[in-house]
Amino acid sequence: MAGARRCLLGSWLSVGVLLGPLLSGVLTLEPVTTAIAIATASVLTGYLSYPRFYCGRLVECCEENAYNSTAFKEDLENKLIGQHLARDVIFRAVTGFMNTENSKKPLALSLHGWTGTGKNFISKIIAENIHEKGMSSKYVHLFVSTMHFPHNNLVNLYKDQIQSWIRGNVTSCPRSIFIFDEMDKLHQGLIDTIKPFLDYYEQIDGVSYRKAIFLFLSNAGGDVINRVVLGSGKRREDLELQDLESALSVELFNNKDSGFWHSSLIDKNLIDFYVPFLPLEYKHVKECVMAELRHRELMPDEELASRVANEMTYFPKDTRMFSDKGCKTVTTKLNLHL
The missing domain is CATH 1.10.8 (Helicase, Ruva Protein; domain 3)
Structure with a gap:
């Protein structure tokens, strides 16, 4: 409802601009014409100020309760190919988080696997099921390491920029989604700047980050996943999260080619799930x-x-x-x- 209220303020302002000329001439009209004009203005005002019309047709609003678990499950089952583990873990994680009225912290998912296995695709599915415009939504924010943070000598500047961006956008929409792609190419120590936002704080400077979602995408850990798949002795379809998650977190923490190298996000257990994307047959x-x-x-x-x-x-x-x-x-x- 908070998002709808924010929309209503804008809708009333828009209606005022639209109806100002109409109402200014009411007093110069005959009584019958005046009554018709006032009735028309009243209907139009109510119609345009209705949140769904304004938010859906005129602008994009931050709607915090638009998630539909049934639709999300169908999307995962019908669109995501060959990733039973990722599908099940992400469905349970996102649904549990979205259905929790007072979550203790933001949702943080780290997605790992070789290129072409579906990490970016599932991020798109998540975005589309939380915000109507999906990846085009102004409440979904994608950071690509090699594009947005290319220079090692500017890490301190990047830290300030990331913090300001997250703070400003969560203030605008608590249900913001932040996607960090190419984590394996991110400068060491840079991702630790978001630790306060992922921690168990009720508020930071009057802003709560507990409804936000953070997704980390990386090819790092892909070799570990492949070794487990080839050497486990299990059928690919029988692998479970516990077969891979612990090995993944250890690999990321100790791998100098990972943006999570010695990261406080891992050390303080702020990543909720390490989601493996299995090699495709x-x-x-x-x-x-x-x-x-x-x-x-x-x-x-x-x-x-x-x-x-x-x-x-x-x-x-x-x-x-x-x-x-x-x-x-x-x-x-x-x-x-x-």
Whole structure:
């Protein structure tokens, strides 16, 4: 409701601008015309000030309770290919967080795996199910390490900028989403600047950060995940979070090529879940091709999907079990055939 109230103030101001000329001439009209004008103004005022109309049609508002767990689950099941672990963990984590009236801290998820396994895609699904405009929403903020924080000698400046950006945007919308991509390329120590926002504080300088969501995306840990998958002796579909999460957190904390190297976020247990994205098999690559065909509104073609999947490279070389690029290049390879 807080977001709706913020919208209403803007709607009344907009209505005043719109109806000012109309009402200014009311006194010069005949009684019947005056009554019609006033009635029209009243209806129009009520219509435009209704939160759903104003927020949905005129501007984007911060709506804190728009989450639908059923729709989110369907999106994960229908769109995310080959990631049973990530799908289940993220659904339970996000749903539990969104349904908790007074959460103790923001939700912090760290997503790990080789390129093309679905980390960015699932971030997009999360954003779309919390804010109507998804990644285009002004309440969803994406930071790419190599683009936004390229220079090592400017780390202190970046720290100030990140803190100011988070503080300002959470003040505007408590349900803000912050995505840090390419964590494996982030300068050491930089991510620790957001520790106060992830901690168990009720407020910091009068602002509560407990409804915000932080997502960290990284290729770091991908090798650990692959080793576990190949050496566990379990079927890929039988792997559980406990088979991977502990090894992931240790690897990230001790890996100098990770933005989480000796990070206080790990040391103080402020990351809620380390979510592994498993390497994708040949059958998953075929599913990605079929999904892309549906996205382009083309007829499903098993033979075409097989041809594209066969052109991908796989590891280990002797068994060709997993795609080393996931589904990353499926779109470009499909273009060659189409």
